[in-house]
Amino acid sequence: xxxxxxxxxxxxxxxxxxxxxxxxxKIKWQNVLLLFGSYLFYGLWDWRFLSLIxxxxxxxxxxxxxxxxxxNEKKRKFWVGFSLFWNLxxxxxxxxxxxxxxxxxxxxxxxxNGYIYQNLDIILPVGLSFYTFQTLSYxxxxxxxxxxxTYKLLDFLCFVSFFPQLVAGPIEKATSLLPQFxxxxxxxxxxxKDGLRQIMWGLxxxxxxxxxxxxxxxxxxxxxxxQGSLSLLYASTLxxxxxxxxxxxxxxxxxxxxxxxxxxxxxxxxxxYLSRSVSEFWRRWHxxxxxxxxxxxxxxxxxxxxxxxxxxxxxxxxxxxLIGLWHGANWTFIFFGLFQALMISLERVSxxxxxxxxxxxxxxxKMPLGLTIVYSFTLIMSSCIFFRAxxxxxxxxxxxxxxxxxxxDNFNFEIGWRILFVPLLIVIEYMTRxxxxxxxxxxxIVSRPIRWAVYxxxxxxxxRYAGPTEAFIYFQF
Amino acid sequence: MQDQQKPxxxxxxxxxxxxxxxxxxxxxxxxxxxxxxxxxxAASIPNVYSVTGNYLNxxxxxxxxxxxxxxxxxxxxxxxxxxKPTINLSSTGQHHNTDFGLLTELRHTFPNLKTVVFxxxxxxxxxxxxxxxxxxxxxxxxxxxxxLFHRNSYFSxxxxxxxxxxxxxxxxxxxxxxxxxxxxxxxxxxxxxxxEGKFKxxxxxxxxxxxxxxxxxxxxxxxxxxxxxxxxxxxxDYCKKQKLNVLIISPPTYHNYIExxxxxxxxxxxSIIKAVLKKYPNVYYFNNEVDSDMVLQDFRNENHISPxxxxxxxxxxxxxxNKINNNFN
Numbered sequence: 001x002x003x004x005x006x007x008x009x010x011x012x013x014x015x016x017x018x019x020x021x022x023x024x025x026k027i028k029w030q031n032v033l034l035l036f037g038s039y040l041f042y043g044l045w046d047w048r049f050l051s052l053i054x055x056x057x058x059x060x061x062x063x064x065x066x067x068x069x070x071x072n073e074k075k076r077k078f079w080v081g082f083s084l085f086w087n088l089x090x091x092x093x094x095x096x097x098x099x100x101x102x103x104x105x106x107x108x109x110x111x112x113n114g115y116i117y118q119n120l121d122i123i124l125p126v127g128l129s130f131y132t133f134q135t136l137s138y139x140x141x142x143x144x145x146x147x148x149x150t151y152k153l154l155d156f157l158c159f160v161s162f163f164p165q166l167v168a169g170p171i172e173k174a175t176s177l178l179p180q181f182x183x184x185x186x187x188x189x190x191x192x193k194d195g196l197r198q199i200m201w202g203l204x205x206x207x208x209x210x211x212x213x214x215x216x217x218x219x220x221x222x223x224x225x226x227q228g229s230l231s232l233l234y235a236s237t238l239x240x241x242x243x244x245x246x247x248x249x250x251x252x253x254x255x256x257x258x259x260x261x262x263x264x265x266x267x268x269x270x271x272x273y274l275s276r277s278v279s280e281f282w283r284r285w286h287x288x289x290x291x292x293x294x295x296x297x298x299x300x301x302x303x304x305x306x307x308x309x310x311x312x313x314x315x316x317x318x319x320x321x322l323i324g325l326w327h328g329a330n331w332t333f334i335f336f337g338l339f340q341a342l343m344i345s346l347e348r349v350s351x352x353x354x355x356x357x358x359x360x361x362x363x364x365x366k367m368p369l370g371l372t373i374v375y376s377f378t379l380i381m382s383s384c385i386f387f388r389a390x391x392x393x394x395x396x397x398x399x400x401x402x403x404x405x406x407x408x409d410n411f412n413f414e415i416g417w418r419i420l421f422v423p424l425l426i427v428i429e430y431m432t433r434x435x436x437x438x439x440x441x442x443x444x445i446v447s448r449p450i451r452w453a454v455y456x457x458x459x460x461x462x463x464r465y466a467g468p469t470e471a472f473i474y475f476q477f
Numbered sequence: 478m479q480d481q482q483k484p485x486x487x488x489x490x491x492x493x494x495x496x497x498x499x500x501x502x503x504x505x506x507x508x509x510x511x512x513x514x515x516x517x518x519a520a521s522i523p524n525v526y527s528v529t530g531n532y533l534n535x536x537x538x539x540x541x542x543x544x545x546x547x548x549x550x551x552x553x554x555x556x557x558x559x560x561k562p563t564i565n566l567s568s569t570g571q572h573h574n575t576d577f578g579l580l581t582e583l584r585h586t587f588p589n590l591k592t593v594v595f596x597x598x599x600x601x602x603x604x605x606x607x608x609x610x611x612x613x614x615x616x617x618x619x620x621x622x623x624x625l626f627h628r629n630s631y632f633s634x635x636x637x638x639x640x641x642x643x644x645x646x647x648x649x650x651x652x653x654x655x656x657x658x659x660x661x662x663x664x665x666x667x668x669x670x671x672x673e674g675k676f677k678x679x680x681x682x683x684x685x686x687x688x689x690x691x692x693x694x695x696x697x698x699x700x701x702x703x704x705x706x707x708x709x710x711x712x713x714d715y716c717k718k719q720k721l722n723v724l725i726i727s728p729p730t731y732h733n734y735i736e737x738x739x740x741x742x743x744x745x746x747x748s749i750i751k752a753v754l755k756k757y758p759n760v761y762y763f764n765n766e767v768d769s770d771m772v773l774q775d776f777r778n779e780n781h782i783s784p785x786x787x788x789x790x791x792x793x794x795x796x797x798x799n800k801i802n803n804n805f806n
Contacts, residue, residue, distance in 0.1 A: 006633040020494045189493050196501075223696035410690035452504065459508055464642050468612055 001044045003253045004207050004466075011041065016260055024184050024262070031158050031181055034261070038163035042127070045167075049125040052090065057160040059086045060135040061153060064142045068149030076143055083139035087132040094124050099329030127167030129326055133292055135160055138174035140296055147175050155181040164257040168250045170268040170288040173295075177265070185262030195259030197439035200455065202252030203462050209421050210246035211467025213238045216414035221388060224398045228408030232398050240377075240384045241422050244272065247286070252437055266291075267436060271429050276372035277364050278343040278379055289326070293319050312348075317341040327387070332395055336386040343379050418465065512638075519637040519645040520619075522652045525568070529666030530620025533564055537586045540564050542798060545576035546596030546726075552781045553728040556665040558791040561798060562589070565665060566621075567596065568613060573705065574606040577712045578625030579617065584719065592722040592801060594794075595712065598780070599727070599738050599766070600694040602705045602746050615640030669784045674777030681773050687733050691779045695739035706749055713757055722801050723760045725750060729768040729790060734779040763797045765790060 001007050015037040022029045043050045063083040067076045092100075138159070141147040150156050159178045165171075220227055220235035227235075248269035258265045266288050275281040282290050298319040305311035317338060324337020347364070350357040364372050382399075389395035413419050432438040442451055490498065539562040544554055546567035556563045566579050576595060584590065607613075609626040617623045619635040628634075637645045655661075661668050679685045716723045753760055768790075775786030782790060 006636075006639065007631070017498075020490055020498075023491075187491060187494050187497075189497055192497050193500075219692075223694055226693075226695055410692065455504070456508075463512065463638075464646060466642055468610075468641070 001041050003250065003257075004203060007044065011037075012257065012260075019261060020187065024186050027182070027184060028154065030185070031154050034163070034181075035154065035158050035161065038158070038161040038166060041163040042161065042166055045126050052125055052128075053131060053161055054157070056087065056090065056132060056135055057157050059083060060139050060160070061150075061156045063139045064149035064156075065151060067139065067142050080139055080143040083136065087136045091128060091132050094128055096325075096329045130169045130171055131160055131166060133171050133289075134174075137171075137292060137296065138178070141174055147178070150178060150182075152182065162258070162263070164254040164261075164263075165265055168247070168254070169286075170251055170254065170266045171292050172266060172288065173292075177263075180263050188262065191259045191262070193443075194440060195256040197442060197455075198252050198256030198259065198437045200256075200458055200462075201437045201439055202249040202254075202256060204249070204458055205245035205252065205425070206249030207462050207466040209425055210242050210249060212415050212418045212421065212465070213242045213245070213467075215467060216419070217242055217388070219414045221398075224394060224401065227401065228406040228411065229402050229404065230408035231411050232402050232408075234411070234413075236381050236385050236388070236398070236402070238422070239388045240273070240381050241425070243384065243387065244269070244285075245425070255436075271433055272380075273377055273426070274373060274430065274433065275376045275380075276369065277347050277361055277376050278340060279347050279361060281376055281380055282340070282344070289323065293323055297322060313345050316345055320344070331392050332386045332389050335392065335395070336383050339383045339386060343383075421465075515646075515649075516636050516638050518649055522649055523662070524616070524637075524645065524648050525662060525666050525668070526613075526616035526620045528662045528664070529564075529566070530616075532665055533566075533583075533621060536562060536564070537583075538588060540587050541589050542592045542594065543580065543583075543587065543590060544594040545571070545579060546594070546728075547571050547598070549598055549728045549781055550594075550596045550726070552668075552671070552777065552783075553787050553790045554794060555663070555667045555669065555784065555787045555791045557663060557667070558788060559795045559798065561592075561802070563798075565667070570607070570611075571613070572604065572606045573601070573708055573712060575611060575613065575625055577708070577715070579621065579623055580712075581715065582623035582625060583621065590721060592724060592798060593716055594724045594726055594798075595709075597709075597725050597727055597746065597750060599730070599734075599746065600742060602709070602749060603696065603698045603702050603742050604694055604705075605701050606705065606708070612641045612644075667784075667787070672777065672783050672785075674781065674783070676773065676776050676778055676783075683773060686731075686773075691734070691737075693734060693737050693779070695737070695742065697739065697741055702745060709749070709753075713753060713760060717757060717759055721759070723757070724763055724797065724801060725753070725760065726763045726794065727766045728780075729765050729771045729775075729782055729786065730780045731773075731776050731778075732767075735767055761797070761801050763794065765793060768793075 001011060015033065018033055019030055022033060024030070039050055039053075042053065060083055063079045066079040070076060138147070138156075142149045150159075155178065158181045159172075159174065162172075162177070217235050217239045220231050221239075224232060251268035255265045255267070268287050270284040270287065272281050272285040275284050298315050301315035301318065302312050305315065320337040320341035321334055322337070324333045324335065324340075327333040327336065347360045350359045364375070367375075385398050386395050389398060428438050432440070435441070442454075446454070541561045542559065542563040544550060544563065544565045544567060548567075548569035548571075550567035551565070551569060554565050554567070556565055566576075566583075573595070580593060609628060611626070614625060614628060615634055615637060617625055618630060619637070624630055633639060661670055663669050675689070675691070676686060679689065713723060750762055754762055770789055771782070771786055775782055775789060777783045
């Protein structure tokens with residue numbers, strides 16, 4: 001079920017009404033409802049893969065209990081290893097098997113016509129990368145004694161499958177989400193209103209900006225070899241806004257929906273295009289994923305490697321490469337990650353000037369804001385070319401044509417005046433940059449009639465100018 | 478504001494919840510009413526799919542020829558000039574998978590069908606097929622009763638505005654502006670007054686037209702090519718099994734379009750058509766891409782012809798269809 005679908009527009013109020021009517025004291029029944037609602041939400045996409053979520057949940061539930069029950073380090077290691085093996089195993093099987101097999105066979109000049117290797121004819125279960133990371137974080141945190149294992153199976157099943165964030169995050173850590181299933185969730189009028197406003201903002205970003213901008217991006221990227229520099233630059237810039245609005249729009253809808261049920265999910269985006277450096281970008285972009293990789297990959301790596309500058313760089317490259325790979329089984333994604341790692345490393349390298357060690361971040365902080373934003377946005381937008389290109393060859397063509405300053409005789413906005421939604425987004429988000437979303441505390445600024453008029457305008461825009469339905473990009477990850 | 482009320486029992490909301498629900502109802506009710514009215518209006522106003530659908534449903538038992546294709550065919554074929562009972566099921570952005578979906582879904586309703594016409598234009602084999610989320614699922618389901626992609630269909634899948642707000646609200650706007658669309662479509666769903674386009678905008682000034690760049694899909698993609706060709710063979714196998722003649726057509730394009738075509742794509746397409754003609758005795762080819770009878774005014778843009786050009790093309794298509802029929806007999 002998609003958030004921007006009619007089914008969801010029916011599903012959400014129905015589940016919410018039932019949830020309210022159960023009453024906040026009956027936590028268990030509310031959780032049962034959430035669990036069934038979540039399974040229905042996922043199952044409407046493909047019932048078969050529901051068993052995978054349930055199985056993953058049971059494996060990690062069991063592993064958590066076994067780790068908690070024993071003080072024997074060997075046993076604890078076995079169970080955390082088992083959880084890692086299971087979660088990474090299904091991730092590799094469904095997401096990376098064909099990629100690795102293909103690369104391996106290419107490396108050794110094997111061919112697919114014989115008996116040597118065979119591609120698997122499988123589809124990637126929606127949201128696999130998100131919920132496996134969430135369950136993994138639970139077992140690892142139990143192993144690290146950061147959280148007590150839960151013995152409440154229902155709560156744990158809800159934690160893994162909570163429908164607002166099941167298929168595309170935010171990736172919640174057990175420490176923040178799991179306890180919310182065990183305590184009363186009183187109805188909060190303000191929070192509920194805020195949730196609805198955030199859902200509306202998310203729909204606007206997804207359906208108006210991401211889906212419309214996608215038309216232009218798809219049209220230009222369909223034949224990059226026929227495009228001039230300006231067209232490709234335009235499409236690449238728009239692509240950044242497409243994925244930003246697609247994914248942050250999804251996150252907004254997820255967070256807003258969770259608020260209606262009295263849950264608090266983590267902020268996932270913080271106007272990343274206003275970053276002053278690439279390092280800062282990753283503190284503003286897909287925050288929960290960055291946090292996951294920092295806690296479970298980068299942190300342990302530099303801890304194990306004694307924190308030398310060189311080891312930090314290696315750890316950074318490894319982590320960013322894995323972040324890239326997390327996005328998809330393609331070299332373009334790996335390069336996307338490595339490119340970011342290179343930029344972050346260059347920003348962090350200290351140079352001795354007049355006896356004082358300073359890195360580039362220091363100088364960036366001294367530069368005018370606009371200049372630093374242009375600097376970081378240019379680099380981020382460039383790396384997005386890897387993200388969008390179908391293969392490295394296509395990425396090379398795009399880069400090559402952009403820097404060749406080829407004329408764009410047939411330059412066309414492709415979506416006409418709708419392109420103005422992008423600057424509108426920037427202006428709105430910039431003006432409300434200190435808030436979680438632009439409509440936060442809206443009632444404190446304007447009276448109800450004006451507020452409702454604004455809402456109705458947004459609703460009209462969403463209905464009237466929505467682009468052609470595109471699945472949320474991050475569903476494929 | 479925390480709701481401090483005691484827990485509510487089943488179907489007994491707290492005061493704050495009731496308040497919230499009331500405000501929501503008050504806010505959303507006008508939206509639902511207006512949207513429902515707009516949907517109703519969109520469905521009541523004739524559009525190209527409803528006109529074609531009416532013609533389809535009234536004459537389905539008679540059709541001997543069914544034509545499929547993209548906007549190039551939609552613009553190029555005016556059934557008025559075809560002697561045999563024919564239906565044109567082509568539409569903008571329609572690719573082979575949609576064509577085939579329509580054919581297989583509607584085949585049992587066309588008992589007299591003898592010939593199907595498929596478009597294979599220059600780039601057809603290297604342009605990806607329509608996705609299963611193609612918005613035309615809705616009008617095809619609603620007016621042709623064809624569930625092309627065998628998607629689970631809900632009642633909301635027949636809502637036109639929901640399927641493509643832009644197309645159908647523009648249709649409503651045009652209807653209100655022009656009062657009626659009868660002057661636009663003939664009963665076969667052909668827009669006989671539709672001359673708008675780049676060429677008209679440039680006052681049919683040949684010099685300007687040739688100078689002005691245009692979009693042509695010259696991107697080579699062997700993966701898509703292989704997939705599309707396999708799929709095309711599947712379509713032809715089906716037609717053979719169904720004992721249907723197949724006419725492959727390539728409609729007229731303007732000379733600058735012809736000159737800009739990627740020779741590799743062209744070579745691959747032509748080689749496939751050659752192989753197809755050799756393999757299937759029931760398949761014929763009518764290549765009208767280069768047509769000296771077509772003059773500048775017969776085109777709307779580089780690869781779409783105007784209603785005037787459509788008359789010329791359709792008459793030639795009619796001759797070809799008659800010849801096929803004679804061969805068959």
